Amino acid sequence: MFRTYLFLGILTATLASVGAVGYASFFNKNLFDFSLALGNVSIVAACFVSAILMSIGAFFINKAMPKRGEIIFNFLLTSVTFLSILVPLKFQIPPVILAQITAVNFEGVEGFFPIFVIPMHFFPAMMWYSLRPLFFKNTTRGI
């Protein structure tokens, strides 16, 4: 059972990484260049961390509550995803990096950093919701 959750997590991480790296490349090339602040390696690693945590969380919640586990897990995943946007809103770009980002963009560009990062926070969760039916045929019905 855990194997299925793990495979779902790995596939979620892989596809979310592809989407996020593509989005970041487009943003850096056509809008504001934040590649110095957030590189592709960091994006892929973040996707894997979140997706593997999803696998572990989903497994234990569904094991503890077989009937309502999926509902609770989905609610938790959505809540955590929305709460995670507080991280880029509070994040302070290190001064050395900020100086370089300002040089390749313009003064005050760091204000756009959350706009760059926040959409990517939703990629793993969206991918998980899209792929889950392929791995688990029987989904929990509503109350």
Next chain:
Amino acid sequence: MKKLFYPVLAAILLVGSAWTLSTSLDKLKVVEGYSIAFKSKDPSGTFKKMKGDIQFDESDLASCKFDLSFEVSSISTGNGMQNKKALTAEWFDAAKYPQITFVSTKVEKSDNTYYVTGNLKMKGVTKEYKIPVTASKKGTGFTFTGKFKVNRIDFKVGKKSDVVPSYMEINYSMTASK
């Protein structure tokens, strides 16, 4: 043993990704060996590709030499449209003049600042510049930093405009190691 395989795999993936994430964020603190940034009210940017030779000896300024070239096509203003426009004939004309060069002719010292006099060649126009340089030792080499102003109109880079200032402030930082 077989039961442990997938939990262990999950743990390895999680720890590995978390470690990669933390170390890749740490690497952000590492600044590239050089940066050539130009700043104005609008636009600002950098030239990402530079090559050259620097000979620097504090005790023998006569032997010092700065021979640098920047690839015009590596310009990055943070705006794709602006980058393309910068390469056109009206601005840097990258097809005809692919490089900006600076070759020093004299190095002097006053107080703690060095002054490098040399020829700056941009878009086929050569002008003599005296550039202030702060040199600080870094390992077996030196880091050179400073700033100066360039009038783009002198080099026929764009036309006089109310929108784009004529003077661009150039900030540079480069490390030369032995």
